[in-house]
Amino acid sequence: MAAAMSLVVGSLVWLEDPEEAWIDGEVVEVKGEQIKVLCTSGKTVVVKASNIYPKDAEAPPCGVDDMTKLAYLHEPGVLDNLRSRYDINEIYTYTGNILIAVNPFRRLPHLYDSHMMAQYKGADFGELSPHPFAVADAAYRLMINDGISQSILVSGESGAGKTESTKLLMRYLAYMGGGAVAEGRTVEQQVLESNPVLEAFGNAKTVRNNNSRSLFLSQIFLSFLSWLELYQAKFQDVKRYKLGHPKTFHYLNQSNCYELDGVDDSEEYIATRRAMEVVGMSSNEQDAIFRVVAAILHLGNIEFAKGKEMDSSMPKDEKSWFHLKTAAELFKCDVKALEDSLCKRVIVTRDETITKWLDPEAAAVSRDALAKIVYSRLFDWLVDKINSSIGQDPESKFLIGVLDIYGFESFKTNSILDISSVHLYLLYYFVGQHVFKMEQEEYTKEEIDWSYIEFVDNQDILDLIEKKPGGIIALFWMKHGK
Numbered sequence: 001m002a003a004a005m006s007l008v009v010g011s012l013v014w015l016e017d018p019e020e021a022w023i024d025g026e027v028v029e030v031k032g033e034q035i036k037v038l039c040t041s042g043k044t045v046v047v048k049a050s051n052i053y054p055k056d057a058e059a060p061p062c063g064v065d066d067m068t069k070l071a072y073l074h075e076p077g078v079l080d081n082l083r084s085r086y087d088i089n090e091i092y093t094y095t096g097n098i099l100i101a102v103n104p105f106r107r108l109p110h111l112y113d114s115h116m117m118a119q120y121k122g123a124d125f126g127e128l129s130p131h132p133f134a135v136a137d138a139a140y141r142l143m144i145n146d147g148i149s150q151s152i153l154v155s156g157e158s159g160a161g162k163t164e165s166t167k168l169l170m171r172y173l174a175y176m177g178g179g180a181v182a183e184g185r186t187v188e189q190q191v192l193e194s195n196p197v198l199e200a201f202g203n204a205k206t207v208r209n210n211n212s213r214s215l216f217l218s219q220i221f222l223s224f225l226s227w228l229e230l231y232q233a234k235f236q237d238v239k240r241y242k243l244g245h246p247k248t249f250h251y252l253n254q255s256n257c258y259e260l261d262g263v264d265d266s267e268e269y270i271a272t273r274r275a276m277e278v279v280g281m282s283s284n285e286q287d288a289i290f291r292v293v294a295a296i297l298h299l300g301n302i303e304f305a306k307g308k309e310m311d312s313s314m315p316k317d318e319k320s321w322f323h324l325k326t327a328a329e330l331f332k333c334d335v336k337a338l339e340d341s342l343c344k345r346v347i348v349t350r351d352e353t354i355t356k357w358l359d360p361e362a363a364a365v366s367r368d369a370l371a372k373i374v375y376s377r378l379f380d381w382l383v384d385k386i387n388s389s390i391g392q393d394p395e396s397k398f399l400i401g402v403l404d405i406y407g408f409e410s411f412k413t414n415s416i417l418d419i420s421s422v423h424l425y426l427l428y429y430f431v432g433q434h435v436f437k438m439e440q441e442e443y444t445k446e447e448i449d450w451s452y453i454e455f456v457d458n459q460d461i462l463d464l465i466e467k468k469p470g471g472i473i474a475l476f477w478m479k480h481g482k
């Protein structure tokens with residue numbers, strides 16, 4: 001049981017329900033560990049005392065704006081509070097200095113207009129309703145007044161609203177700090193327009209979210225959104241880059257999904273181009289970007305067959321030769337050099353350089369690796385370009401980092417894509433160090449009477465991965481001679 005509560009007839013409680021998650025009710029009979037509860041829904045159930053959580057009889061019907069005000073901070077209490085607030089259109093709630101956002105799945109423009117930004121400017125944290133602007137304002141003022149860099153971590157499962165929240169934080173920070181105008185564009189405009197550019201090149205449609213960052217750079221095969229825009233929008237561009245329908249490209253046709261409801265690809269393409277202009281990309285640079293993107297697509301269509309030498313490979317047929325030549329043309333590199341980079345591997349030892357043929361299977365792996373690395377470099381270039389065009393001051397001593405990172409999602413099978421050691425660290429730092437340890441130290445310092453809350457952190461898992469010399473990574477490098 002969550003809290004040591006004395007259950008008597010008349011106690012209000014929460015109990016788990018397979019459909020509703022949690023339902024509430026009133027204890028009508030206590031027989032040792034067996035508790036009979038009359039649920040609000042009308043049904044009566046008998047449950048073990050250890051499966052029951054106390055319900056605060058005095059909780060306000062509209063909920064509380066900071067969960068630390070709750071009498072019981074357990075799962076049903078937290079969820080009930082969030083729902084009560086959501087029912088009155090309050091999508092934000094604090095837990096101390098953490099802001100919880102519940103995705104409204106509808107536009108709420110009145111919450112984010114310039115009048116709202118002006119209200120939050122300089123207001124004490126907690127003075128106004130919970131809001132991302134309040135978090136951004138607190139970070140901004142701490143940086144300016146105390147001269148300490150700040151970080152804001154935005155986390156949650158896919159589709160939870162991280163990107164939207166991040167945009168709001170950025171909008172507020174740009175509003176506070178971005179007054180300067182460069183080449184007719186304000187820094188605020190440039191910061192905000194950097195989003196559509198990064199989204200066009202970094203996002204993909206997933207089962208849960210049409211514009212998901214979850215696969216950011218890790219699976220370019222699914223990241224077809226910008227290619228799709230590219231194809232649909234401008235016929236002359238399609239011709240220039242020798243493109244065709246997305247379904248003719250291996251890197252785009254894996255998901256069999258070429259259209260998104262409510263998304264007009266040509267409009268998106270034009271918006272992306274406009275955003276690229278706003279963030280300061282010249283038309284030559286834009287052309288180079290789309291050339292690289294198109295080249296990657298052609299690269300993906302090169303298939304390999306057995307070559308003349310033993311265990312060697314070569315482009316399979318005329319079609320593959322066409323894509324190889326087009327990729328080379330678009331990359332502006334030598335066709336033979338590109339072919340060699342796919343079909344051969346160069347091993348440099350201390351004494352000599354050995355060139356080894358790759359069989360068709362290995363050549364395909366090498367092709368995909370090249371596509372990924374080029375795409376990844378392109379994306380890094382975009383980020384650098386945006387940063388320099390926004391006028392990031394290399395001399396600046398302080399910064400506010402906004403990290404938008406998906407949280408751990410518990411799927412039936414969790415793959416390596418779902419959780420990384422970065423997540424484990426963040427979880428360790430944020431939940432373990434920040435939420436629990438720091439709070440508990442604070443209580444001890446202020447001599448507040450409280451009972452120690454036991455929590456299991458993920459230090460053991462981190463040690464398993466990273467600890468030297470016995471961790472997985474250390475063992476891996478030991479085996480591979482580094």
Ligand SMILES: Nc1ncnc2c1ncn2[C@@H]1O[C@H](COP(=O)(O)OP(=O)(O)OP(=O)(O)O)[C@@H](O)[C@H]1O
Pocket residue numbers: 103104105106107108156157158159160161162163164165208209211212213214406
């Ligand atoms: N505050 C909000 N107001 C209105 N709509 C919202 C808000 N937050 C989220 N949404 C809606 O939910 C959708 C998904 O949100 P978002 O893309 O921010 O999720 P995410 O957590 O970043 O997902 P992923 O990890 O998959 O990238 C948005 O496209 C938008 O329609």
